[in-house]
Amino acid sequence: MFNAEAYRRDFPILSRQVHGQPLVYLDNAATSQKPQAVIDAIVEYYTQHNANVHRGVHQLSDESTTAFHDSRRVIAEFFGAKPSELVIVRNTTEAANLVARSWGEQAVTADDVLLLSEMDHHSNLVPWQQLAAKTQAQIMVVPFTETGRLDMGRLQQLLTEAGARLKLVALSHVSNALGTVNPIAEIAELLADHRHQYQVSTRFFVDGAQAAPHLPIEFAKLGVDFYAVSAHKMLGPMGIGAVLIPEALLAELPPFLYGGGMIDVVTTHTATFIDDLEERFTAGTPDVAGLVGWAAACQYLAKIGMSQVAKYDVELVELTIQKLSQLPAITILGPTKPEKSDQELGRVGSVSFVYKGVHSHDVSQILDSVGVAVRSGHHCTMPLHVKLGVAASTRASFQLYTTPAELDVLVTGLEKVKATFGV
Numbered sequence: 001m002f003n004a005e006a007y008r009r010d011f012p013i014l015s016r017q018v019h020g021q022p023l024v025y026l027d028n029a030a031t032s033q034k035p036q037a038v039i040d041a042i043v044e045y046y047t048q049h050n051a052n053v054h055r056g057v058h059q060l061s062d063e064s065t066t067a068f069h070d071s072r073r074v075i076a077e078f079f080g081a082k083p084s085e086l087v088i089v090r091n092t093t094e095a096a097n098l099v100a101r102s103w104g105e106q107a108v109t110a111d112d113v114l115l116l117s118e119m120d121h122h123s124n125l126v127p128w129q130q131l132a133a134k135t136q137a138q139i140m141v142v143p144f145t146e147t148g149r150l151d152m153g154r155l156q157q158l159l160t161e162a163g164a165r166l167k168l169v170a171l172s173h174v175s176n177a178l179g180t181v182n183p184i185a186e187i188a189e190l191l192a193d194h195r196h197q198y199q200v201s202t203r204f205f206v207d208g209a210q211a212a213p214h215l216p217i218e219f220a221k222l223g224v225d226f227y228a229v230s231a232h233k234m235l236g237p238m239g240i241g242a243v244l245i246p247e248a249l250l251a252e253l254p255p256f257l258y259g260g261g262m263i264d265v266v267t268t269h270t271a272t273f274i275d276d277l278e279e280r281f282t283a284g285t286p287d288v289a290g291l292v293g294w295a296a297a298c299q300y301l302a303k304i305g306m307s308q309v310a311k312y313d314v315e316l317v318e319l320t321i322q323k324l325s326q327l328p329a330i331t332i333l334g335p336t337k338p339e340k341s342d343q344e345l346g347r348v349g350s351v352s353f354v355y356k357g358v359h360s361h362d363v364s365q366i367l368d369s370v371g372v373a374v375r376s377g378h379h380c381t382m383p384l385h386v387k388l389g390v391a392a393s394t395r396a397s398f399q400l401y402t403t404p405a406e407l408d409v410l411v412t413g414l415e416k417v418k419a420t421f422g423v
Ligand SMILES: Cc1ncc(COP(=O)(O)O)c(C=O)c1O
Pocket: 029, 030, 091, 092, 093, 094, 121, 123, 124, 172, 174, 175, 176, 207, 209, 210, 230
């Protein structure tokens, strides 16, 4: 049995109180809490090994360089990728910007189509909009269905409409507002056929920010060109993330940032850049402590097993849907039932909802007063909220330390909303 209560003890912050109540942290989609193992790894790095990496001919620099490379290896392995395929960035947002700049600005022209989705986070929309504005490429948009799933029929039509002009498909693996798990491997297969049929090199960018904390990711098997993740949503530190890029594609990409670390020979007027894939995208001093902390988070999760984490997460989501469905004022966003009786729910991580007649900020404030931390607003998905005809929603999101008892506190808080607003 999955023992969330036992894992809770690994997270010091979970034992604190807010407003005199035990903290019920249900804002994990915004950022997760960190286990002691991650905090210790960062403290140990700074207290024992801190020095700049590479080129330093002294003990600490050697240790720091080893920590840097070992951490990269652990993180890459966690995602089923090679260390050379891991391009370190600050977060998923930077990953999309890196790809839009490094790949997009050289590959995309005015004849091209970028296919985006209506359910995506602004971080997976705005960088492509900027790229389209610079290149005059056309944006097409995949809608989502009434039940909150990507409209696969429309997606296939759009692939045909775009034909040989299709340069990029950018989608999220898991929606941060609907919780929907998009069929990434299936779409990757459609794109493989598309490339073959039109003899083009359409690229597939996947935003894995909300998938990496809840699902096992096997990059080598997914068949995508770019897979972006943020450490802070998966028990690691803030300010570090990655975009996974297959070696062959990475070798074609120009560097994103220029400066120390990634050069070969520099004169006052020119520079050449190293071929080494790991180094070419590491300009300047890397966040070694961040990597060390992230690697510790990967090890923590790997020890529990991501399939166990995923299974427990689905239980939490189903239980939340069941509990919230009993409150008449609440409308749940996203899938609430499997598409077919023999299928899974296809949803992880969070449950967003609208409380009829009460603004989500008021809902969140009342929940906060009973110790429950949730998020309110548009969750950086304005197009999604516009489509649903709501200005904002309240989102409860989970981690492996979330317990069913905490979901009961959420319901108690929502009953207080009813008592306060009389709706
Ligand atoms: C689906 C999705 N994509 C991208 C992001 C952006 O992540 P970051 O702020 O770490 O760049 C988020 C953050 O909430 C997200 O949920």
